[in-house]
Amino acid sequence: MGENKCHNRSYSRVIAKLKQAGLRPTRQRIALAKLLFETEDRHVSAEDLHGEACASGIGVSLATIYNTLHQFTNSGLMREVVIEGGRSYFDTNTGNHHHFFHEDTGRLEDIPSDRINVSALPNAPEGTEVRRVDVVVRVARRSD
Amino acid sequence: MGENKCHNRSYSRVIAKLKQAGLRPTRQRIALAKLLFETEDRHVSAEDLHGEACASGIGVSLATIYNTLHQFTNSGLMREVVIEGGRSYFDTNTGNHHHFFHEDTGRLEDIPSDRINVSALPNAPEGTEVRRVDVVVRVARRSD
DNA sequence: TCGTACATTAGAAACATTCCAATTTGTTGA
C-alpha cells in the first residue's frame, strides 16, 4: 500500500510541514496532508475527505479524519468554516479571506481579502479581543 | 391553562402578527411569539426556547419548536444564524445587522449595521444574486 | 531493538434536527 522508499520530494515536503506543526508524520496524516495541501486551496467536509481517502486506497477511519482535521486546524494548517447547521467545512486556505456561499448547491468559494473591505468595526466588547472577522456572502440562482 | 377572555392587548398584537405572516394563531404559536417578540431582540436556540416554554407552563413539543422557528423564519419574522457546528440560533432581529460571537461563552451580540461597513464587494458569481451578507466578529477573552 | 508515549480504530454514544403517522385543533360554511 504505497512504497516505503522513493515517492520522492512531495513526501519530504509534507512531512516537514507536519513536523513543523508539531505533529508526528504518521501514515494517515501524511496521506491526508498530501490530499489536502498538494492541490489548490480547497473546502472539504469530513465526509468528503473520508470518501477521497478511501477512493485513493488509503485506509483511514472517519474518527481519524475528524482528529486530523481538528489537529490541522489547531496548529494553523487549516481553518474551520461553519455556515449551515449540521456540517462543518475545513478550508486549506488559512490566509485572510472570505467566502461566497452558494445556497443552492452548498458550495463555498473564496473571496480574496483585497476584493472586499470591512471597515468601521466597533470596538470589541469590554475585556475581549477580536480573533477573526468572517464575511459570508450568500448567493443563490438569480430568480428574476 | 390560560383564560380565553382577557389577557388583553398583547394577545391581539401577537395574533395580528401571526395572521399577517399567514400563520394560524394556534395556542403554541401564540405562546412562543409572546416569548420571542414581547421582549428585546434575542438569539435563541431551539433547546433554549423549549426550555423557556416548558418553564412558563406552556405544553409544547420540541418538534413544534422546530416547526415554529422555521415557519417564523420563512415568513420573515426571524432569521437563522449559524456559527458553530451542530447548533443554530434564531434571531428575532430581522433588520440589517451583524454579530459579535463570544467564542468563550457561545453568546451572540448584535452589531447595528451602521456600526460596520462592508464595501467593495466583488460581483456575485455568474447567474447568481446576493441574498445576504453576514459578518461575524469572533471575540474571546483578552489573553495578554 | 525495546519501551513508551502517541495515533488509530471500530463501534458505541451523544447531539441536534427531521420525519412520520396518529391525534388534536382552528376555521369555515351551513
Added chain:
DNA sequence: TCAACAAATTGGAATGTTTCTAATGTACGA
C-alpha cells in the same frame, strides 16, 4: 352552534454529524 375539513401538534423513531471510549497499532528516542 356544529359538523367537516384542512392544518397543526405530538411522541417517538429515524437521520446525520460529530465525539467518545477502550483496545490495538505505530513512530521514534534511548
